[in-house]
Amino acid sequence: MTKQIPPSGFLSELITRNASKLTGSDTRLLDVLIQDPIRAVLENGTEVSSRAGVHPASAIRLARRLGFDGYPEFRAFLKANLVEGDADFENPAARMAARLVRAEEGQVLSSVIDSEITALEALRNTVADADIRRFSQTLRDSRKIFVLGRGHAASLSSLISLRLQRSGYDAIDLGERMHQFAETINTMSSDDTVWMLAFRRPVQMVQDVNRIAAERGAKRLALTDVHAARFDPPPLHHISAARGEAGESQSLVVPMTIANAVILDLAGIDDGRSIRSLKDYKAFRQTLPAQWRR
The missing domain is CATH 3.40.50.10490 (Glucose-6-phosphate isomerase like protein; domain 1)
Incomplete structure (x- = not known):
């Protein structure tokens, strides 16, 4: 079976392209992901689903509706958007989250120094x-x-x-x-x-x-x-x-x-x-x- 090529672009574009497929559970999940972007790229699908108050498998279903093989691929997409993109998560908390995502554990100072350089x-x-x-x-x-x-x-x-x-x-x-x-x-x-x-x-x-x-x-x-x-x-x-x-x-x-x-x-x-x-x-x-x- 040929592996599916993961979608590219920004999260907002994926949501627009697939809006007709999204359910109420999907909307609740997306609200949770966007409101707390750093947790979005650190938690697994079950944890995100729990915070959204939906079925544990809902995050996987959302990922597939957006064109991903599963939630790990969707989470990798979110991390790339948060770290590299400039259209999603346009708020001060999200920008702070992006910096924390990029910094490895215990390497916050080094990360800031590297960015300045x-x-x-x-x-x-x-x-x-x-x-x-x-x-x-x-x-x-x-x-x-x-x-x-x-x-x-x-x-x-x-x-x-x-x-x-x-x-x-x-x-x-x-x-x-x-x-x-x-x-x-x-x-x-x-x-x-x-x-x-x-x-x-x-x-x-x-x-x-x-x-x-x-x-x-x-x-x-x-x-x-x-x-x-x-x-x-x-x-x-x-x-x-x-x-x-x-x-x-x-x-x-x-x-x-x-x-x-x-x-x-x-x-x-x-x-x-x-x-x-x-x-x-x-x-x-x-x-x-x-x-x-x-």
Whole structure:
């Protein structure tokens, strides 16, 4: 007997193709699988059926209706989708589950390190020095720099603003001005630059600031991962870099490395402004009470 070739594609595609065959028990099983993806790839068919409250053989029947020889093949398909795919399980819990699936028992730290190294090596081949220079030249020639990132990008926004301030630039982290957001944005002019950060997708606030900045003629820079590359209108300069594949750690080191490169390059082209400001800041900080230096 010829072995059946297992289906390919995403789980959502399999469900759509076989919707007419699915029963009420199948629907309950699929709900359980999708709601807890890491257990879906670790449990056997009997365990999954028990959690769904259906007959122990129901998971096997579901697998066969979807085109698999049995539940082990279906579970292998789910694991591949979770680890390698980017359309199924599109939620934070599932992304965490994918990373745990990829990490072997007791090897979580090594798995994260490997993911970071892979993402950084890819960065070397996707972002050029010319991209960095376009960012740094734009910042150098700006009267004021507005920086905005929300979610995980907010921490990087705060760090960028701090470093630019210490380098002698009038930089504002918009995320820290929420109580005076409108007042702060209202000072924006065509002499200014907005540096936007977005991971996975630009939130509405970032899109709104992009629109306002464009209307006022301010220069716009965007640093994003590949999932958040859509801006309307497009920014003046845009660096987009993968932070890791599905099932890998979604690196914050990658965008931080790009930001560090931009600020370092800026110090090399601003006629000593950054260096002088850093020296002045260090000297001033030493005059402050000890508790202020923390």
